Amino acid sequence: MSTSRNIDSKSASRVQKQRKQVPTAEELLQGIIRGDKTALARALTLVESTKKQHQKKANYILDNSLNSGKESIRIGITGVPGVGKSTFIETFGKLLTSLGKKVAVLTIDPTSSLSKGSILGDKTRMEELVRDPNAFIRPSPSGTSLGGVARKTRESIFLCEAAGYNCILVETVGVGQSETAVHSMVDFFLLLKLAGAGDELQGIKRGIMEMADGIAINKADGENLKRAKRAQTEFNRALHLFPPKPSGWIPKVLTCSSLENTGIQEIWEMIDSFFTLVREDGFLEKTRQEQNKKWLLNTLEDRLLTDFYENPGIKKELDRLLIEVAENKISPFKAADQLLERYQKKV
Amino acid sequence: MSTSRNIDSKSASRVQKQRKQVPTAEELLQGIIRGDKTALARALTLVESTKKQHQKKANYILDNSLNSGKESIRIGITGVPGVGKSTFIETFGKLLTSLGKKVAVLTIDPTSSLSKGSILGDKTRMEELVRDPNAFIRPSPSGTSLGGVARKTRESIFLCEAAGYNCILVETVGVGQSETAVHSMVDFFLLLKLAGAGDELQGIKRGIMEMADGIAINKADGENLKRAKRAQTEFNRALHLFPPKPSGWIPKVLTCSSLENTGIQEIWEMIDSFFTLVREDGFLEKTRQEQNKKWLLNTLEDRLLTDFYENPGIKKELDRLLIEVAENKISPFKAADQLLERYQKKV
Incomplete structure (x- = not known):
């Protein structure tokens, strides 16, 4: 009898413990609605899982999250490895939170399974932004196909917005086909470039440049400054060869230094004026309708x-x-x- | 009574006429097995149709066609517009039929709906090959998505082989993403190039060159001959930069002139030696298994x-x-x- 009672109390406490460890889909949903980061992170893990029971929970949360996406802005950021994406996003993200925005950073890196390291594998990346209470950073899951990555990003954007993040930054490596997938999910597509390297050397395809709403020549500091200005002129000329955007927006080329924190404010102003335009001319609403x-x-x-x-x-x-x-x-x-x-x- | 009889005989003849005009799926299937070109062409039209009843008939024919694909060779041929694909295919196709082969030419052109003209719209193309009893030429249907084109090509290859064609040439324009789709369906991928134009000018992407099992520098005649030989050396060098093929095959660069009918025989010999290799080392069988x-x-x-x-x-x-x-x-x-x-x- 005492043994049985003992087992009962053991299993009861185990169940209790498990309950505490594994929140229900409804609990996660409520957490997301409250803006709880832990709940959001757990829900994203479910979204990324390939296990059937996880996907079922993820679908419940997705299906019942209320999110019109209307209030948020979605910015895609791309550029080849070495262009300084993470340092840029850290500086840019801090500017956004200082302006009272809630920033979520998602990364897409379908190549990470090949190179055996996520682009966020380096734990020291975005050190300050990580600690910012108004920022949420989510590394890319590795080992997934592009199709899988697209689905997960779609669902992740949706959940971040449902949790109250109104600035979604989607980072992707400018080498594969993931840009097209990201481009179809964001409102503004920012391409980071370096001065002093030929276009081919930077490995950026023509198609990616054509998708850009803005180009930022990064690392425009010290000895690089002159070259960056020259590159700005060149890219500006190149952009004019592309057909006009359906948004009515004319893509711009700016220079910046994430290290010296110069030009970042101007990039935000450019993006802000883009959103003013597309909100006024109805393009944003139309885009979101089509995206939905x-x-x-x-x-x-x-x-x-x-x-x-x-x-x-x-x-x-x-x-x-x-x-x-x-x-x-x-x-x-x-x-x-x-x-x-x-x-x-x-x- | 006489009126009623009149109507009856009328509708009977109408039904009879219709039966004659619209063969059943089973009739088309039997026609294909007999190698009847008209039946094959009709079946391909059903494959290309988006109408439900047509697709149902197409599926019946596909499901019941016996085709192991083992006896056939599938060659993809690509190159930018102007490189002389159709003249090449005409000359190459005639060589193949003269060797006792049965040649089917399929074209994939997802851009044709944009440029408002199929690449086979020019009716004078492949004049001689069209009249060859051992050749079957099928222009690309226009106005379809890439996904649709891929499905139709897959099904068309299958039906052509079921009708006894043992050399399938799949022609595609070297500008879009259709190359990747074609590459996954064929055994040998031939890239046509012109001498004297920079790689960029020819608009061929690096990825397309990487897929090539052979490159033919076309229009190597008259004043072009020297430049063609120089280009041959250059492309040979470029090909060596790519990783080795899983087939064990080392891609080759040849020159040819479809107009003067020079070099065509050599291209066939190259392709023939490729098939000897991949039949011997088991690569072809493995590829077909994966493709299936x-x-x-x-x-x-x-x-x-x-x-x-x-x-x-x-x-x-x-x-x-x-x-x-x-x-x-x-x-x-x-x-x-x-x-x-x-x-x-x-x-």
């Missing part, structure tokens, strides 16, 4: 495919058919047909 | 999404929710959830 529609379709397709592949009967049958298809025992089309028929009967 | 698996997954996802979007109840609900999402009355995630729930109940 796109997010609905993307989310639909993600969840539909997940539901399909997670179906236990389908999983087994798919494994079998993949082998048969590889061995030419059945055509890929016939196999697809069989799987769909099975799915439609089961669902 | 990928085609199964791609087909699955295409058909699953089509089934979802074609569901009449979903269609109506989706239209309503797209508006609500744009107006911020519901979040994209919540809306997606509602649609999936409805779909899963209905299917």
Whole structure:
């Protein structure tokens, strides 16, 4: 009897402990609504997880978060490694919080799984911004496909906004296709460049420059200053070769030094005047409407495919058919047909 | 009574006529197995159609075609407009048919809807090859997305092989992202270039050069010959900078003139020696196995999404929710959830 009581109290305390450790989806949702950073971080971990039960919780939180996104601004920041993105974001982010904004920094780095280190792996990055109560920094999860990264970023932006962050900075490395994904999620796309290196040397593709709403020539300090000014003129000329933006905005080229904290204020003023323009001419509202529609379709397709592949009967049958298809025992089309028929009967 | 009989005989003849005009899926399938070009062309039209009843027929034909793809070779041919792709393919294709091969030429041109003209719009292209009984030429359908183009090309390759074509040439314009799609479907990727134009001027991206198993400097005739030889050396050097191919194949650079019919035989010999290599080292078999698996997954996802979007109840609900999402009355995630729930109940 005493043993049994002992077990009971043990398991009761275990359950209690577990309850405390693993908040429910509803608890996380309430935490996010209160603006609790820990709840937000936990919810983002669920969003990033590939486990079915985690995704279910994440979906509950997403589905029930109220966020119109109307009040926030979303800025994409790109540039090749070495251009000084993190130092720039630290300085820029501190300026934003000093202006009373709540800043969330998300990073997209689909290459991190290859290079075996996240771009935020260096723990000393953004030291001061990390400690800022009005800033929230979230490193990129590694080891995910671009499609996965896009979904996670979409959902992360949404949750950060639901938690009250009204300035979302999405950092991405200017080398892959992630820019296009980020570009489709943000309002303003800022490209960081260095002076004194040819365009090719910096590895920036024409397409990325075309997406930019603003270019900041970083590290414009000391001996670099002259070269930076010259680069500014050159980039300004290059930008004029691109067709005009549907927003009506004319992209600008500025110089800055994150180290000396010069030019950062001007970059904010440029971005601020962009938002004044696109709020006035209705472009921002239209963009958000289109983005919302796109997010609905993307989310639909993600969840539909997940539901399909997670179906236990389908999983087994798919494994079998993949082998048969590889061995030419059945055509890929016939196999697809069989799987769909099975799915439609089961669902 | 006589009127009624009259109507009956009329409608009977109409039905008969219609039957003759619109062959059944089974009739087309049998035609393809016999190698009938008209049946193949009709089936490809069904594959390209966005109409549900056409897709249903196309799927029946695809699902029941027997094709291991083992006996065929698939060659992707790319190059910027003006490099002479069609003249090259005509000369190259005639060489192949003279060697007893059956050649199918497919083109992918996702840009054609923008430039308002297919790259095969010029009817005089490939005049001689068109008349060759052992060649089958299929222009690209216009006005489709890249995703759509990829699906259609996949299905078209499959049907051409089922109809007995053992040399599939897939032509694509070297300007967009279609190269990556084509590259994943073919065994050998040939890049056509011109001498005397800088790489940038030719608008070929580094990534496209990296995909090439062979480069042919075209129009190497007359005054161009010297420059072509110089370009050959340069490209050879450039190719050595890329990592080795998983196939074990070392990409080669050749010169040719489609007009003077020089160098074409050498290009075929290069491609032939590639196939000898990859058949011997097992790379071709492994590639086809992987391709088959990928085609199964791609087909699955295409058909699953089509089934979802074609569901009449979903269609109506989706239209309503797209508006609500744009107006911020519901979040994209919540809306997606509602649609999936409805779909899963209905299917």
